[in-house]
Amino acid sequence: MERPVFKAVGTPVEELDTPALVVDVGSVKHNIAEAHGAFASGPSLLRPDVHSHLCPAIAAMQLDAPGTVGGVAVSTVGEAEVFSENGVSDILVRNLLVTKSKIVRACGVASRCSITVVVESAANANLLSQIASESGVELGVLAQVKSPGGQIGAASAEVALALARAVLELDGLLFKGLYAESEFPSEDAGSNTTQTLLEARAALDNSAIDVPTVSVSANEELFNSGGAEGITEVIAGAYALMDNRHTAYHSNLRHAAKILATIITHPEPEVAWLDTGQKASSIDTGLPEVDGASGVSLSRMSAEHGGLVVEGDAQNSLNVGDKVWLIPSDIGNCVNVYDFIHAAENGALEAVWDVAARGRYS
Amino acid sequence: MSIYRPQIGTPLAELDTPCMIVDLDALEHNFDVIADLYADSPTKMREHAKNIKTPIILHKQIRAGGTMGGICTAKTAEAEVMVEGGLTDILITSQVVAPDKLARVAALSKIADIKLSVDSDGPLNELSRISSEMGADVGVVLEVDTSMGRGGIRAIERGVELAKMTNDLPGVTFRGVMSHQSLAAGADNDRESRFIEGRRYIQMCLDVKDAIEAEGISVDIVSTGETWTYDVAPEIPGVDEVQGGTYALMATQADYMDAFQYAVKVLSTVISTPESNVAVGDVGYRAMTSPGGVLPRVDGIAGIEVESLEADVIVLRSDGEMPLDVGDQFLLLSAQQDIMVNRWDQFVAVRNGKVEAVWPILARGCHH
Numbered sequence: 001m002e003r004p005v006f007k008a009v010g011t012p013v014e015e016l017d018t019p020a021l022v023v024d025v026g027s028v029k030h031n032i033a034e035a036h037g038a039f040a041s042g043p044s045l046l047r048p049d050v051h052s053h054l055c056p057a058i059a060a061m062q063l064d065a066p067g068t069v070g071g072v073a074v075s076t077v078g079e080a081e082v083f084s085e086n087g088v089s090d091i092l093v094r095n096l097l098v099t100k101s102k103i104v105r106a107c108g109v110a111s112r113c114s115i116t117v118v119v120e121s122a123a124n125a126n127l128l129s130q131i132a133s134e135s136g137v138e139l140g141v142l143a144q145v146k147s148p149g150g151q152i153g154a155a156s157a158e159v160a161l162a163l164a165r166a167v168l169e170l171d172g173l174l175f176k177g178l179y180a181e182s183e184f185p186s187e188d189a190g191s192n193t194t195q196t197l198l199e200a201r202a203a204l205d206n207s208a209i210d211v212p213t214v215s216v217s218a219n220e221e222l223f224n225s226g227g228a229e230g231i232t233e234v235i236a237g238a239y240a241l242m243d244n245r246h247t248a249y250h251s252n253l254r255h256a257a258k259i260l261a262t263i264i265t266h267p268e269p270e271v272a273w274l275d276t277g278q279k280a281s282s283i284d285t286g287l288p289e290v291d292g293a294s295g296v297s298l299s300r301m302s303a304e305h306g307g308l309v310v311e312g313d314a315q316n317s318l319n320v321g322d323k324v325w326l327i328p329s330d331i332g333n334c335v336n337v338y339d340f341i342h343a344a345e346n347g348a349l350e351a352v353w354d355v356a357a358r359g360r361y362s
Numbered sequence: 363m364s365i366y367r368p369q370i371g372t373p374l375a376e377l378d379t380p381c382m383i384v385d386l387d388a389l390e391h392n393f394d395v396i397a398d399l400y401a402d403s404p405t406k407m408r409e410h411a412k413n414i415k416t417p418i419i420l421h422k423q424i425r426a427g428g429t430m431g432g433i434c435t436a437k438t439a440e441a442e443v444m445v446e447g448g449l450t451d452i453l454i455t456s457q458v459v460a461p462d463k464l465a466r467v468a469a470l471s472k473i474a475d476i477k478l479s480v481d482s483d484g485p486l487n488e489l490s491r492i493s494s495e496m497g498a499d500v501g502v503v504l505e506v507d508t509s510m511g512r513g514g515i516r517a518i519e520r521g522v523e524l525a526k527m528t529n530d531l532p533g534v535t536f537r538g539v540m541s542h543q544s545l546a547a548g549a550d551n552d553r554e555s556r557f558i559e560g561r562r563y564i565q566m567c568l569d570v571k572d573a574i575e576a577e578g579i580s581v582d583i584v585s586t587g588e589t590w591t592y593d594v595a596p597e598i599p600g601v602d603e604v605q606g607g608t609y610a611l612m613a614t615q616a617d618y619m620d621a622f623q624y625a626v627k628v629l630s631t632v633i634s635t636p637e638s639n640v641a642v643g644d645v646g647y648r649a650m651t652s653p654g655g656v657l658p659r660v661d662g663i664a665g666i667e668v669e670s671l672e673a674d675v676i677v678l679r680s681d682g683e684m685p686l687d688v689g690d691q692f693l694l695l696s697a698q699q700d701i702m703v704n705r706w707d708q709f710v711a712v713r714n715g716k717v718e719a720v721w722p723i724l725a726r727g728c729h730h
Contacts, residue, residue, distance in 0.1 A: 001707075002727035003439050005462050017462065019729045051674075075674050078366070095644060095674060096633040098689050101378050105366075120634060124688070151642050151677060152634045264457040265481055265513040273512055275437075275456065279704045280729035284647040303700055304412065304436045304456055304729075305512055320484055321459045333648050333673070337705060339727050359707050359726075361649040362366060362378045 002339035011349045013342065014323050018262040019280040021338040023353075025345045027256035028058065028240055032065045034252050035223070035239040039067030042226020045233050047092060049073045049217065052237025052332040054357035055341055056086035062240060063088070067226075071114065073217065073235045077105045078360030084113040086356060092116045092142070092235070094181070094217065096124065096152065102362070103128055107135035116140030116213075118179050120153050122166040125173065132172030141167050142179035142215060145200045147193040149183050157203035164209055177213030177232070178204070184218050185249065193219060198230045220249040243331035244289050257341075258291055259326040259334070261306060269315040272296075274306035274324060281306075282337055286329035293324055365707055372717040375691065379631040380645035382706045383693075384611065384721075386713040388623035389419070390426070392610050395621050396592070397427035400604075405596035406430035408453060408585060410607030411440055413700040415725035416709060417447025423610065432475070434585075434605050438463050439728035441470055447724060451475045453503060453585060455540065455605065457513050459485040461492060463730070468498040468533070477501030477537050477583070481513050483527060486534070494533030501537040502528045503583060506570050508541045508563040521570040525579050538583030539574070541567035542605065545590055551618040560587070560594035568600050589619055613699040614659050626703065627661055627693045630676065632686045639680045643692065646674040649705055656697035663692060704729075 005017035013022050039046040048062040050072045059072055071090025074080050080091045090113070097103050097117055109115050110132070117139050119125045125141065132139045143163045146153035154160035160178065167175045178200050182193045197214055204211050216222060217235035227234045238246045241257035261276035278301045281288050288306075290296050295314030300307045306326070310318055328334035335341070341353040366378050374383070396407050407429040411420055420433050432451025435441040441452045457479055458464055464485070470476045471493070480486050480502050493500045504521050507514030515521050521539065528536040543563040545551055564586050571581045587595035587604035595601045608616050611626035628650055630643040650658055650671065657668040658676070665681040676694070678686070686692055696702045703709075704726055711719040 001724075002729070003442070004730050005466070017730050018460070098633050099378070099631055101376070105378075121688075146636070151636045151640065151675075155636075262460060264459050264485075267481065267507065267514065267516055271511065276729070278651075278653060278701050282648075282651075284652055302510075302512065303698075307512070320457075320482060330673075336648055337727060337729075359705065360365070361380045361645065 004340065006352065007349055009349055009351065013260065013344045013347055013349060016260055016342055016349065018260050018323070019276040020260045020342050021257060021335065021340070022260050022342045022344055023241060023257045025343050025350060027254040028061065031239050031242060031253045031256055032061060036065040036067035038226035039234070043229050044222070044227020044231045045069045047071060047073050047215065047233045047235045048240070049235045049237030050083060050357070051075045051079065053241055053335050054079070054332070054355045055335065055353050056083060056356050057353040058240055059083060059086070059088060069233050076360055076362060077102050077109070078362050079357045080106065080109050080115065082357040082360060084109045088113065090114045092215070094118060096120060097128070098124055100131065103131045104135065106139065107132055107137045110137040110139055114140065116142060116176055118142050118144045119163065119167065120144045122163060125163070125167050125170055129170035129172045138172055138174050140176045141173045142176055142213060143167065145178055145180045145197055147180045147182055147196055150181055153180065154200070157200040160200040161203045161207060164204055168209065177211045177215065179215045181217045182219040185220060191221060194222060194228055194231060201230060224249070238331050241331045243334070244327050244329045245285055255291065255327050257328065257331055259288065259328060261324045261326055263318065263320055263322045263324065266318060266320050270310050272308040272310050272318060274308060276306045276326065277301045277304040279303055280337060281326060281328055282330065282333040284330065284333055288326035288328050291325040291327050296324065298326065367708065367720050368710060368717050370717055370719070374629065374712060374715050377629055377710065379629050379691065380649050381629045381710055383627050383629055383712045384709045385625050385627065386711050386718055388625035389610060392612070392622045392625060393423045393426040396423065396606065396609070399593065400428035400596065403596040405601050406603055408432055408434055408603040408605055409610065410434040410605050411444055411725065412436035413607035413703065414610055415440065415703060415723045415728070416721050417444055417449060417724060418721055419610070420444070420449060430603050437728055437730060438466050439730050440725045441476065442466065443725040443728055445470055445474045449474070453477045453479070453540070455479050455542070457481055457485060461488060464489050464492045465496065468493040468496045468500055471498045471500045475501065477503045479503055479505045479513070479540060480524065481505045481515050483524065486524065486527060486531070490531035490533045498533060500534050502534050503538050503540045503585065504570065506539055506541040506567045508566040509543050514541065518570050518573045522573050522577055525574045526577065529579060536579060538581045538585065539567055539571050540585040542588060543591060551590070556590055557594050560591035561598060564591065564595060564598055564601060568598070571600065589616055607700065611699045611703070614695050614697050615656065624661065624695050626699050627695060628658070629691055629693055632688050632690045632692070635684060635688055639682065639684050641678045641684050641686045643676040643678060645676055645694065647671045648673050650694065650696060651698065651701045651705065653698045653701060658694040658696055661693040661695050
């Protein structure tokens with residue numbers, strides 16, 4: 001587990017042990033107010049995707065804000081276990097659960113919390129039904145509809161209808177509606193995903209099947225418009241902390257999460273290295289970006305170190321020991337390598353939050 | 363902590379997935395390669411803990427043989443975990459500059475033989491001040507840049523200056539020199555090329571040692587080399603230790619090092635088969651990483667390629683009919699294991715298809 005030099009509340013954030021993941025609470029509040037405000041008055045509600053921060057303290061802030069369905073989305077049963085233990089009462093698990101042990105664990109969570117799972121086949125629905133019945137619990141079920149360009153889900157409205165009918169017949173399962181995943185970035189694909197979902201919904205409506213929920217995830221276009229008619233909930237998560245790859249889509253949101261790094265060597269005028277590399281930032285979707293330091297940019301990262309290119313006046317002013325802020329590329333992937341978030345208000349440490357669901361891949 | 367921890371004896375088929383496993387036969391094979399090669403050599407292994415992050419596995423190599431009895435760590439917090447895990451001789455291979463962290467290094471040196479990589483005089487003075495105030499003594503090893511363009515002195519004279527300076531300072535003791543090499547991207551990696559490049563880089567480190575010794579300062583430790591030079595280093599007189607890391611678990615980016623076997627793998631389950639030749643597995647880049655976009659490789663099943671790795675799923679495509687069905691398991695090999703290991707909290711150690719041990723990765727997340 002991460003084990004930084006813990007600093008007292010009130011410590012200026014630049015004095016934290018590095019690498020440190022620092023979250024500005026004021027910016028989180030701003031982002032939540034902006035995003036949730038759109039849903040409070042929009043056609044759909046928001047289901048915060050806590051896979052993007054893995055942190056119960058942030059989930060609580062999201063669920064306290066208006067415009068939500070009152071529950072969260074996670075990717076794995078392990079994440080559902082953590083968030084249910086931390087008081088969340090309504091959880092949608094987005095990854096398909098196909099093995100007995102996973103379903104048994106999901107049923108365990110369902111005994112104390114409303115759990116909704118996603119299915120794409122009648123065979124999977126049968127297995128879920130059998131285990132839920134044996135466990136004496138009820139699992140909510142959304143039928144996944146394959147989005148354009150996606151891999152998983154019912155391939156047509158007809159297949160989705162047949163799947164819904166199959167689920168409706170089964171004990172231990174409560175059919176709740178439809179679900180689709182968008183690809184990121186989704187500005188173009190988004191409307192196609194919405195259209196695909198609405199077509200499936202129409203097929204169910206025409207067969208007099210009640211569809212209380214129509215849920216879509218990771219869709220920047222729907223997110224910005226507060227949803228769409230016929231879509232009941234939009235799943236989104238990166239908005240709370242933000243990251244580089246979402247910057248282009250959400251100019252009203254602030255980069256609330258940054259990594260504080262230290263220059264540990266400056267061996268040549270144009271070369272300096274940070275104590276922060278791939279392990280402490282996760283670069284699968286791209287390098288982090290240096291924030292607020294002119295003449296300094298990140299050119300590469302090795303496992304443990306970040307390589308800076310230093311230009312102009314910065315070559316003279318930059319020193320070993322100086323701190324540099326980095327904005328991560330993919331916030332969920334970055335938070336996942338930390339056990340602690342240093343929460344700051346006005347540049348001073350306010351609290352240390354557990355990233356309680358980090359590493360819960362199964 | 364309510365993380366799923368399988369019982370000893372659990373068959374692979376019953377493990378919840380995704381699950382990072384370590385194949386004990388392969389791990390022990392890799393440790394034996396080192397033990398055999400270095401048994402009668404003055405050069406010994408100083409295994410790098412940054413890859414494994416788990417004291418019990420590092421102790422296994424020390425018990426197998428071929429080591430100098432100690433290890434490297436990349437970071438201060440890793441060194442603390444290793445000392446608590448019973449390791450007594452540690453070289454921290456990254457520079458440490460913050461005063462509160464230098465104090466942690468100095469504190470550790472009171473209970474273990476601690477050496478820190480240094481490449482500039484500011485942090486060296488600070489280390490001396492803090493260590494001497496604490497009544498501690500920290501070993502100083504100068505890093506020499508040979509090929510990475512990262513930390514390390516660029517000129518031999520600079521090494522001599524810093525060695526002399528260290529000798530004059532309280533709270534620190536000059537111990538030696540170190541370097542870390544990388545083969546240039548796209549360079550030939552056959553044995554002959556490795557030996558030519560490896561000798562050239564390691565000689566740059568030895569040149570600094572010779573210049574320091576010419577000033578009458580003794581150099582106890584020349585610590586250099588890594589997995590790709592593990593067999594080059596012992597052929598060069600004067601190399602005391604090799605900082606090997608990748609060899610223990612292996613990664614596909616080092617597949618040309620064919621003396622070693624793949625010991626770390628990720629077990630995944632097929633969750634969907636959207637087409638007759640496509641399967642989707644339950645692990646993505648968040649758990650596996652794909653550094654530089656290099657994808658994992660399916661282990662032991664011919665004719666299946668990894669098509670893409672998304673955040674939480676992997677897409678496999680087969681030449682003909684996909685042999686895997688929903689619920690079937692498969693194993694993946696990582697392109698670069700130490701970044702992947704850092705994302706997991708435990709190794710599930712497996713032999714003959716069953717769990718033999720579960721080892722917490724105690725230094726996971728110790729980036730600082």
